[in-house]
Structures are given as structure tokens and as C-alpha cells.
Amino acid sequence: MDHIIDIIVFLIKTIIITGGIGLFISAILASNKKGLSPNSKGNLLIKPLNKHFNGLKQALEEAILNKSELKEILKTRKKAEKDKQKQASKKTSRLFVIDFKGDIKASAVESLREEITAIISIANPKKDSVAIRLESAGGMVNNYGLAASQLKRLQDAKIHTTSLIDKVAGSGGYLMACATDNIVAAPFSIIGSIGVVATLPNFNKLLTKNNVDIEMHTSGKFKRTLTVVGKNTEQGRNKFIEDIQEIHQLFKNFVSEQRKDLDIEKVATGEIWLGIKAIEKKLIDSISTSDEYLYKKANNMDIFQVQFEIKKTLPQKLGIAVSSSTDNFFTNLMFKLQQRFNLF
Numbered sequence: 001m002d003h004i005i006d007i008i009v010f011l012i013k014t015i016i017i018t019g020g021i022g023l024f025i026s027a028i029l030a031s032n033k034k035g036l037s038p039n040s041k042g043n044l045l046i047k048p049l050n051k052h053f054n055g056l057k058q059a060l061e062e063a064i065l066n067k068s069e070l071k072e073i074l075k076t077r078k079k080a081e082k083d084k085q086k087q088a089s090k091k092t093s094r095l096f097v098i099d100f101k102g103d104i105k106a107s108a109v110e111s112l113r114e115e116i117t118a119i120i121s122i123a124n125p126k127k128d129s130v131a132i133r134l135e136s137a138g139g140m141v142n143n144y145g146l147a148a149s150q151l152k153r154l155q156d157a158k159i160h161t162t163s164l165i166d167k168v169a170g171s172g173g174y175l176m177a178c179a180t181d182n183i184v185a186a187p188f189s190i191i192g193s194i195g196v197v198a199t200l201p202n203f204n205k206l207l208t209k210n211n212v213d214i215e216m217h218t219s220g221k222f223k224r225t226l227t228v229v230g231k232n233t234e235q236g237r238n239k240f241i242e243d244i245q246e247i248h249q250l251f252k253n254f255v256s257e258q259r260k261d262l263d264i265e266k267v268a269t270g271e272i273w274l275g276i277k278a279i280e281k282k283l284i285d286s287i288s289t290s291d292e293y294l295y296k297k298a299n300n301m302d303i304f305q306v307q308f309e310i311k312k313t314l315p316q317k318l319g320i321a322v323s324s325s326t327d328n329f330f331t332n333l334m335f336k337l338q339q340r341f342n343l344f
Contacts, residue, residue, distance in 0.1 A: 102136025106143035114308035138171025151179035164290035191278035195270025
């Protein structure tokens with residue numbers, strides 16, 4: 001029996017070691033596959049979406065049409081291609097599509113800033129435009145402020161921008177959307193939440209009960225307002241609330257400047273609205289899914305999806321699965337709590 005246990009333990013160890021080596025080799029091969037220089041931040045990936053849409057159409061045509069119908073379709077398509085080649089000398093309008101899926105820290109801003117820099121370097125403000133497929137329930141004020149500022153760079157460069165919201169753009173996510181010229185949202189997307197929230201636990205009573213002393217020394221009157229372990233004062237509490245109100249006012253000012261027709265005092269209550277209601281409040285400009293919007297644009301524009309893939313270090317590659325799983329767990333937990341208690 002002891003021998004059998006030893007064999008099982010040996011096999012488990014072998015599997016673990018082999019898996020670790022395999023993961024290590026895969027990470028190295030993945031890094032080499034990109035062909036990035038040692039000083040490169042990452043890799044800019046470009047995907048022509050017109051070809052993607054045409055590929056879907058052609059695949060379905062080949063599957064359901066008979067030979068004569070397909071022959072006629074191919075004949076028409078060839079003629080259309082010839083006409084397009086004749087017009088090739090004329091500059092066609094281009095639509096650059098970028099994606100932003102925001103977490104609490106707005107981590108995707110690192111890719112966003114590179115994507116926008118690349119687009120600004122080549123876009124023609126008179127003909128080209130940008131669409132951002134935006135999904136975020138908000139997060140840290142300074143991080144989302146930076147993300148909105150990155151989108152504002154496109155406006156400053158006179159490049160027309162559109163936010164496409166399929167699921168949610170709340171709080172910091174809506175702040176970003178307001179940094180574009182046009183906001184398009186799906187009927188049941190979640191829009192708004194123009195407000196600020198801050199939660200801070202305090203364990204001072206628990207520590208005092210267990211005879212644990214806390215010392216905190218500051219060199220400024222309001223270096224610390226509310227603390228986690230110290231005893232909070234009414235003066236510190238009032239200052240904390242004052243800071244939140246100031247951030248809220250800045251949020252309101254930004255939205256008002258970007259959306260002139262919006263009655264900011266009626267919507268800056270922290271409430272959220274579905275897309276079909278948000279358009280009545282003038283929080284958005286039109287109702288549509290991102291797929292419908294892009295498919296229509298493909299008829300007369302060349303559409304390119306632009307994605308900057310940040311180069312990851314080996315430790316990051318090895319730990320990304322664990323980190324992603326942890327982030328997804330807490331994100332899903334917060335989302336379920338928000339759904340249960342209608343908190344955003």
C-alpha cells in the first residue's frame with residue numbers, strides 16, 4: 001500500500017513539474033512570436049473589419065445559395081470590385097475602431113494612450129473618424145480622468161469621435177463617453193451614474209476594545225481626514241465630504257461642457273438609466289448596437305480595428321491567469337451585489 005501511495009505522489013509531482021516547465025516554455029515562445037524589439041512597449045495590431053463583414057456574408061451565401069444564384073452573386077461582386085479599383089485613386093474615409101473594457105483601475109488606459117497616439121499620427125481630420133467600443137461601470141477618479149483626457153486628445157486634433165456602448169457606461173465610463181462628440185448606446189445598456197462614492201471602514205473601536213494603541217503623526221492639517229485605524233474627528237469627516245463634493249462638481253462641470261443640451265442638475269444624482277430612457281434625458285445621442293453602427297459605416301468607409309497589445313514580462317505572463325481569475329471573481333461579485341441592491 002505504501003508503494004502505491006509513493007507512486008501516486010511521484011506521478012502528481014511529475015505532472016506539476018512538467019506543467020510548470022510547459023508553461024515556462026510557452027511563455028518564452030509567445031514572447032518570441034511577437035517579434036518585438038527589447039525596447040518596444042508592445043505590438044500594434046490592425047484588423048480590417050470590412051473584410052470581416054464581407055467574409056461573414058460570403059460564407060453564408062456559399063452555404064445556402066444554389067450554383068446559379070452564387071454565380072450571379074460572384075459576377076456582381078467582381079463588377080463591384082472593378083468599380084472600387086477605379087475609385088482607388090480617390091481617398092476614401094476611414095473609421096478607426098478602438099476597444100476599452102474598463103476595470104476599477106481603468107487599466108486599459110495604458111493601451112488606449114498608444115492607440116490614440118497612433119491614430120492621431122495618420123488620421124485626416126477632414127475625412128477620418130474614430131469609434132470607441134466602451135464598456136465600464138467606473139472606478140478610480142484619477143485613472144478615469146486620465147482615460148477621458150486621452151479621448152479628449154482626439155477632439156483637440158479635430159478628429160470626430162463616437163462612443164459605442166453595448167452594455168454599460170456608468171460613472172467614470174460615462175465620463176469617458178462625454179469626451180467624445182457622439183454617444184450611441186444599445187436600448188438596454190446602462191448609462192449615467194453621475195456621482196461620486198467613497199467607502200472607508202474604521203476599526204478604531206475594535207482596536208481600543210483590545211487595548212491596541214494607534215499613533216498617527218501628520219505635518220499638515222488635512223494630510224489625513226478619515227482613517228481606517230485611527231479615531232476619526234468631525235472636522236476630518238467634514239473635510240472628506242467636502243472633497244467628495246468638489247470631485248462631483250468637477251464631474252458635473254465636465255459633462256456640462258461636453259453636452260450643452262443636458263440638464264445636469266436633473267441627471268447628476270448618481271442614478272442610472274437604460275439606453276431607451278437615457279436618450280430622453282439627452283445623456284446619449286442615438287440608439288443602436290455597435291454591430292449595427294459599424295456594419296452601416298462599412299458601406300462607405302474603410303474600417304480598421306486598432307489594438308495595442310502591451311508587451312508583458314515573463315513573471316506577468318506566468319501570473320496573468322491567476323490575476324485575471326482573481327479580478328474576474330471580485331468584478332463578478334461586485335456586479336452581482338450591484339444588481340441585488342441597485343447600487344452603482
